[in-house]
Amino acid sequence: MEFGGLLEATIRITVPILLATLGEMIAERSGVLNIGLEGMMLTGAFAAFVGSWLTGDPWIGLALAVVTAMALAAVFSLFVVRWALDPIVTGVAINVLALGATGVLFRALTTDTGTVLVASFPEWPLGNLARIPGIGPALFSQNGVGYAAFALAPLVMVALRFTSPGLLVRAAGENPDAVEAAGGRAAVVRLLATLVGGAFAGAAGAYLSIGYSDTFVENMTAGRGFVALAIVVFARWSPLLAVPAALTFGLAMALQVRLQGHVGPGGGVPYQFFQMLPYVLTLVVLAIVPRGVAGAPAALARPWRRSR
Amino acid sequence: MMRARTLLESAWSRQLLLLAAALAITAALVALAGRSPLAAGQALWNGAFGSAWAFSNLWTKTIPLLVTGLAITVAFRAGFWNIGAEGQFMAGAIVAGSVGTWSHWPTIIHLPLVLVLAALAGAMLAWIPAWLRVSRGALEVISTIMLNFVMLYVLSWLVHGPLQETSGAQPIGNPVASSVALPRLFGGGTTLHAGLAIALSLVLFAHVLLERTETGFRIRMVGASPRACEWAGVPVARTVMRAAAISGGLAGLAGAIEVLGVLGRLFDKVSPGYGFTAIAVALLARLRPLALIPAALLFGALEAGGSRLQQDADVSQVLVLVIQGIVILATLVVGLAARGRE
Numbered sequence: 001m002e003f004g005g006l007l008e009a010t011i012r013i014t015v016p017i018l019l020a021t022l023g024e025m026i027a028e029r030s031g032v033l034n035i036g037l038e039g040m041m042l043t044g045a046f047a048a049f050v051g052s053w054l055t056g057d058p059w060i061g062l063a064l065a066v067v068t069a070m071a072l073a074a075v076f077s078l079f080v081v082r083w084a085l086d087p088i089v090t091g092v093a094i095n096v097l098a099l100g101a102t103g104v105l106f107r108a109l110t111t112d113t114g115t116v117l118v119a120s121f122p123e124w125p126l127g128n129l130a131r132i133p134g135i136g137p138a139l140f141s142q143n144g145v146g147y148a149a150f151a152l153a154p155l156v157m158v159a160l161r162f163t164s165p166g167l168l169v170r171a172a173g174e175n176p177d178a179v180e181a182a183g184g185r186a187a188v189v190r191l192l193a194t195l196v197g198g199a200f201a202g203a204a205g206a207y208l209s210i211g212y213s214d215t216f217v218e219n220m221t222a223g224r225g226f227v228a229l230a231i232v233v234f235a236r237w238s239p240l241l242a243v244p245a246a247l248t249f250g251l252a253m254a255l256q257v258r259l260q261g262h263v264g265p266g267g268g269v270p271y272q273f274f275q276m277l278p279y280v281l282t283l284v285v286l287a288i289v290p291r292g293v294a295g296a297p298a299a300l301a302r303p304w305r306r307s308r
Numbered sequence: 309m310m311r312a313r314t315l316l317e318s319a320w321s322r323q324l325l326l327l328a329a330a331l332a333i334t335a336a337l338v339a340l341a342g343r344s345p346l347a348a349g350q351a352l353w354n355g356a357f358g359s360a361w362a363f364s365n366l367w368t369k370t371i372p373l374l375v376t377g378l379a380i381t382v383a384f385r386a387g388f389w390n391i392g393a394e395g396q397f398m399a400g401a402i403v404a405g406s407v408g409t410w411s412h413w414p415t416i417i418h419l420p421l422v423l424v425l426a427a428l429a430g431a432m433l434a435w436i437p438a439w440l441r442v443s444r445g446a447l448e449v450i451s452t453i454m455l456n457f458v459m460l461y462v463l464s465w466l467v468h469g470p471l472q473e474t475s476g477a478q479p480i481g482n483p484v485a486s487s488v489a490l491p492r493l494f495g496g497g498t499t500l501h502a503g504l505a506i507a508l509s510l511v512l513f514a515h516v517l518l519e520r521t522e523t524g525f526r527i528r529m530v531g532a533s534p535r536a537c538e539w540a541g542v543p544v545a546r547t548v549m550r551a552a553a554i555s556g557g558l559a560g561l562a563g564a565i566e567v568l569g570v571l572g573r574l575f576d577k578v579s580p581g582y583g584f585t586a587i588a589v590a591l592l593a594r595l596r597p598l599a600l601i602p603a604a605l606l607f608g609a610l611e612a613g614g615s616r617l618q619q620d621a622d623v624s625q626v627l628v629l630v631i632q633g634i635v636i637l638a639t640l641v642v643g644l645a646a647r648g649r650e
Contacts, residue, residue: 100629
């Protein structure tokens with residue numbers, strides 16, 4: 001199995017998962033458990049496809065994906081932050097809604113046209129680095145969103161740890177009453193953090209549809225949003241740890257595709273076992289991360305309402 | 309005047325109101341997709357009520373929704389967010405599609421055996437996320453969804469491999485034995501089968517369990533306030549695991565009933581998403597077992613009607629998912645309105 005190809009596949013699968021993970025971390029650090037992540041990714045993927053199709057410009061597709069996913073995040077916040085309703089039921093509804101709405105609109109758009117290929121993000125090779133055999137094409141010949149995903153990890157860490165908005169986000173996740181006591185508005189902080197998380201999810205979706213493919217497929221997220229939710233736990237709410245954690249899953253998924261190609265039917269392990277690998281890995285991760293690990297925001301997923 | 313107001317304030321008329329709102333938003337989406345909401349509505353109606361076959365199909369689709377709806381109800385009442393009814397349904401279907409094919413067994417032993425094993429399979433599958441939550445604090449939302457994916461591929465492997473029909477022609481299982489096949493209730497090629505009786509008995513079982521037994525009381529208490537339970541000495545962990553197992557068992561039964569009554573053998577896709585639709589069904593019924601009957605009928609009608617959407621109105625069948633999503637959100641808003649009055 002050639003190393004370069006595997007690395008390239010790993011990176012491509014990792015990018016959207018990493019972006020979604022980072023966005024979810026921001027929301028969760030503010031105390032909001034965004035179960036609607038999967039739906040926001042899927043909506044982003046669809047919006048990016050539509051934007052790129054209508055204008056021929058993938059960057060407009062990206063912008064549309066970000067805005068649409070943020071709109072969905074705003075709806076989620078209205079229910080979960082403003083009205084303090086259950087984040088799980090709300091999230092399930094958002095996911096079902098996104099799956100249905102993108103399906104209906106996608107089929108309506110493409111009934112007469114068949115498969116539509118749209119403009120995808122251009123690759124930006126980094127000079128000679130991209131020519132390093134093996135790792136060059138995989139690491140240094142990505143598109144803008146791919147580079148951004150990896151660059152955002154330390155940026156999110158710095159923003160959360162060393163800036164005053166970051167402090168507010170963390171405070172809202174640990175003790176929203178303290179934010180209020182200090183004269184801030186915990187609900188507003190949570191709303192904004194969820195919106196930023198939605199923007200990340202939208203970009204993650206855009207990478208799926210117009211990043212490493214150039215079209216939209218119904219339900220193309222295929223559970224990646226939920227995988228990202230598990231990676232947040234695995235990475236212990238640390239944006240820096242999110243990179244190796246997401247890469248682990250990316251590698252598992254890339255291996256799954258490869259092994260499937262190498263082990264023919266009738267010979268050895270059935271391909272379905274490789275297909276279930278990422279999901280089994282998620283379960284294993286949930287089973288080995290002990291209860292109450294350091295890092296989980298104290299007020300995570302606790303409905304909170306301002307006391308008068 | 310007074311009567312109109314009480315009608316508006318009664319919980320069930322609010323449910324009707326939210327349904328109307330859900331349908332209105334769905335119609336708007338159909339219009340946005342450039343299709344006729346009227347044609348879509350007509351297609352739905354014809355698919356559910358247009359003929360004797362359609363009407364029997366409506367009831368046939370109601371059966372799995374009713375039983376998976378019960379599964380969701382028991383779990384949600386305990387505050388266990390089981391999104392894995394779909395996978396548990398598949399586990400039960402696999403049992404029915406394998407154990408159910410054994411020949412030369414008398415019905416009186418074979419049928420109960422299949423149903424009990426199917427319930428056990430579903431219960432075991434639900435027990436894993438419950439254990440992960442209780443001992444590891446892992447969110448059951450994630451783990452149940454992961455198990456859905458795992459079961460999807462297990463089922464695919466089984467029908468392509470160990471459980472494939474003897475001739476090996478198609479990726480499907482062998483037909484179930486006549487000793488366990490649930491008889492059709494009416495002739496004329498209609499699909500409604502004796503599983504309806506099992507489903508209705510299960511509704512009664514769940515109603516009695518939740519409202520009349522100590523286990524049910526504990527389940528409701530754990531769901532309402534886990535902290536109060538700790539103070540009162542109610543074992544939260546054990547109750548959650550028990551509720552999860554009952555929930556998974558019910559979903560497993562639903563899968564077995566579907567194979568024994570409708571499909572007749574194991575398929576790659578045994579469920580069009582009943583385990584997910586069940587969430588909307590259960591929430592619309594406000595997590596009350598008896599109220600599940602009208603709620604499941606409604607979504608059974610949508611499911612049956614949905615089969616005509618593509619052909620008659622050029623609208624994708626996944627439109628039904630949009631209605632589900634909006635119904636769930638609308639139930640939340642209605643709950644909020646009720647909270648505001650307290």
